[in-house]
Amino acid sequence: MHIFINQCKIEFLRMFRNPxxxxxxxxxxxxxxxxxTKVVNTGAADQGVWNAHFLMSVAAFSVMGSAIMTLGIRMVQERSEGWTNFIKVTPLSGTVYFAAKMLGQTVVHVFSIVVIFVAGVLLNGVTLTAYEWIMSGLWILLGSLPFLGLGVLVGTMKRVDTAAGVSNLIYMGLAITGGMWMPMEVLPKVIQNIGAWLPAFNYGNGAWEIIRGQAPEFRNIAILAAYLILFMVISTYIRRKQEAV
Incomplete structure (x- = not known):
């Protein structure tokens, strides 16, 4: 436990020192x-509702990007520099090493959510009930698990530049098809149909439903859970093949 706590502290410091x-x-x-919300005229019928809706979008966008890119690229870099091989001859087990990374990333996500929520209040005076703030924050935090799984999958790549390029492409593609930058209703029908089955839209939609007084749809939960299992199974398979070589 002492080793685990120290490793978590190291992960926290490394991430917060990363520009x-x-x-x-x-x-x-x-x-x-x-x-x-302040420059582009979106033509929203109710600006207050749009401000709250887009606040959830950027919070989900932030956490999604951190999970996919920060975690995945760092894992590739550490392996390419021989750090993961060095860990094998230390008392730090692989389980503790990955658990500390996941926990560290989760704490960073909590920090990101709080900062962005505060920005929404200060910049646009977004007002939600305490229940809506807490539940939307918890949804964004827990709903990020499939993207952490995707980050771990990116982390199985061999080159840092490849991981950076692929993760950027995935991140931006998911943001666009998930309605993170503009409502799904204004996107082309083909993107709406594709996005409905991708994790980003189902992630954002859960938060959008909460601030409208609803609960996340079962479909949102089921699709996110399916992607989490898929990403973890694939990344585990690839990692085992790499270790067997």
């Missing part, structure tokens, strides 16, 4: 929030 994380997970989503 890449600060830009992609905090600065860029807040900039998008300002642009799409």
């Amino acid at each position: 890449y994380y600060i830009f992609w997970s905090l600065l860029m989503p807040i900039v998008f929030y300002i642009i799409f």
Whole structure:
């Protein structure tokens, strides 16, 4: 337990000292929030509802990107530098190493959610009930698990530049097809049909439902759970093949 706690502390410090994380997970989503709620005229019938809706979108966008890119790229970098091989000859087990990474990433996600929610209140005066704040935050946190699984899958790649390129492509593709930047209703029908089966839309839709006084749809939960299992099964299979070589 002492080793696990120390490793968690190390992961926290590494992530908060990373300017890449600060830009992609905090600065860029807040900039998008300002642009799409204060600069661009979206023609929303109720600006207050749109401000709350898009706040959930950028919070989900932030956490999704952190899970896919920050975690995955860092894992590839550590393996390419021989760090994971070095760990094998230390008292730090592989289980503790990955558990600390996952917990560290989760704590970072909590921090991101709080910062973005506060930004929504300060910039646009977003008002939700305590229940809606807490439940939407918990949904965004727990719903990020499939994207952590996707980050672990990206982490099985051999080259950092490949992982960075692929994760960026996946991240932006999911954001567009998931309605993170604009409502799904205004997107082409083909994108709506595809996005409905992808994890990003089901992730965002859960939060959108909560702030409208509803519960996340069962379909949202089932699709996210299916993607989590799929990503973890594939990444486990690839990692075992890599270790067997």
